[in-house]
């Protein structure tokens with residue numbers, strides 16, 4: 001049994017479905033990229049540490065259970081990430097296991113646990129503390145202060161005392177200098193890290209046959225934190241960051257650090273990256289980064305998620321910088337209705353501008369992915385037909401490599417959640433226990449009472465889910481030449497035109 005100062009456990013989401021013989025399956029594989037940086041920060045300060053991604057462990061050893069970790073390690077502290085709400089149940093389930101198997105102090109962190117910190121502390125005795133907002137320095141301070149009588153000195157901390165739940169007064173918000181000191185590439189701290197980069201190449205669930213996936217190795221690139229706008233459905237917008245972390249404007253990682261991270265990715269065989277931090281329409285920061293990458297000879301692909309439209313200069317710079325093997329630009333107009341897009345998206349653009357942007361991408365030979373959503377505020381059956389029509393016209397005119405539509409779930413802490421009446425949202429999920437129970441039911445193979453967590457003033461949840469199905473059926477019809485499937489979508493397009 002190895003004594004260890006801090007064990008990080010990433011709680012993969014489990015589910016069972018009748019369609020797959022009620023097998024225990026794993027979904028939402030991505031681990032917050034800051035986990036490695038936090039583990040490295042502790043390591044650099046003399047603390048022993050190790051990270052386990054429970055999904056990766058289970059995929060490569062089917063008999064793996066979390067309890068196994070405690071026959072190998074005797075941790076002083078266990079850190080569990082609860083950034084995305086999809087881990088609400090599994091994070092709490094693992095916290096309970098930790099308390100049964102060890103005397104470790106359990107600390108959780110991430111946006112979801114920040115937003116629900118009081119409710120989680122009140123309902124789950126197995127959680128000793130929650131770090132709210134930026135967690136790196138607070139976690140290091142927690143390690144230093146653990147043996148003291150009080151944790152009051154640890155910033156951003158909500159914790160238990162004999163007298164109840166307390167919130168420390170200190171506030172920590174990471175600035176560019178802080179971010180620049182973090183090392184996101186100490187992969188050896190993550191158990192089976194090479195396998196993590198291989199299975200991350202799958203867009204969705206963990207493939208049960210992970211050993212077959214060895215073509216592409218992918219990693220997320222830390223670029224910055226924050227946003228300048230507030231999309232109606234997103235908890236990571238400007239106001240969300242203000243209330244969760246205290247950050248009122250975006251902060252970038254130093255460009256030199258990003259280039260050296262990419263170079264390190266190459267060294268360990270990662271050939272494809274995902275870049276998803278684009279808070280300003282002015283892309284000068286990226287033009288400078290791309291120039292530095294070319295000077296350093298970084299040779300890597302990227303899937304670059306655009307938060308707003310870009311111009312031809314960006315397309316050319318992008319093309320000159322990234323290896324074309326797996327590189328794409330990703331745009332999410334969400335709706336074909338300009339009214340609905342304006343009402344919900346922080347960065348607005350017209351349908352004509354989308355077509356012009358696609359034309360430029362085609363002329364510059366850049367593959368494009370386009371994503372739509374159903375269920376937006378103000379969306380009706382009629383104007384969803386505009387979404388189908390825009391998707392059809394894009395498919396007919398441009399060489400798109402991926403186009404799809406998903407229904408949006410209610411994110412805790414986003415504008416819909418905070419002020420549903422303003423957006424015509426009728427919420428069904430109103431607190432942490434609703435998210436916990438949703439994912440507990442899913443892990444037990446029980447169909448959820450609600451899949452999205454809301455109706456709107458314009459559509460029921462079932463209609464919203466049905467729209468995404470119609471969209472994807474229409475696409476399948478195009479792919480397979482199935483006119484019966486295309487016709488279903490065209491019926492809605494006709495309604496939209498009446």
Ligand code: SF4
Pocket residue numbers: 227228229230231234235236237238307346347
């Ligand atoms: S652009 Fe919109 S969806 Fe993207 S982070 Fe900002 S608020 Fe969220």
